Amino acid sequence: EPEVTQTPSHQVTQMGQEVILRCVPISNHLYFYWYRQILGQKVEFLVSFYNNEISEKSEIFDDQFSVERPDGSNFTLKIRSTKLEDSAMYFCASTRGTAKEAFFGQGTRLTVV
């Protein structure tokens, strides 16, 4: 069964460092998303991406964040200069667009120290 895969599963980084979280969406999907979940809290939308551009972003997704689809398979989230409050689980998701549900990856737990 096809699935969304994310790497790494856990990343520890120093405050101020850049991190890149990687995702491989399901191959025939067209819409891609990043969500974030601070420990014990609700899942928050960050950004959606379609046709090689951002289609929607939340107020959390400020200039420190960027997304890219560098090739036909990967979808990345970059945080330019990490802050302590960026520590969270980051989920990638994808959907065909006509699909009923978004499929989520297993998440990357980012810890900023």
Added chain:
Amino acid sequence: AQKITQTQPGMFVQEKEAVTLDCTYDTSDPSYGLFWYKQPSSGEMIFLIYQGSYDQQNATEGRYSLNFQKARKSANLVISASQLGDSAMYFCAMRVGDTNAGKSTFGDGTTLTVKP
């Protein structure tokens, strides 16, 4: 703006019994989809069930069913014959619009504990 409300931070159920997890939603868009996800302690987000706003019948997927009451704007998840492996956090979510490609808005979640 869309909003999802889950009023039960925690629920307990005896193994093999049924349990209902509450979810109410708010949107002015006539076209939307409602979803339930399960998040075990390992952290991944597992899709359980979907209900479209125009669907005439309540969705069912195995032991999961969605009690959709459109007039009340509620989409409660019913888990029948609870199992120990059902212990997890459960999130209700909504996506608005015709394409189903928009962002999902999540509730705060309900932690379900199944007791042996």
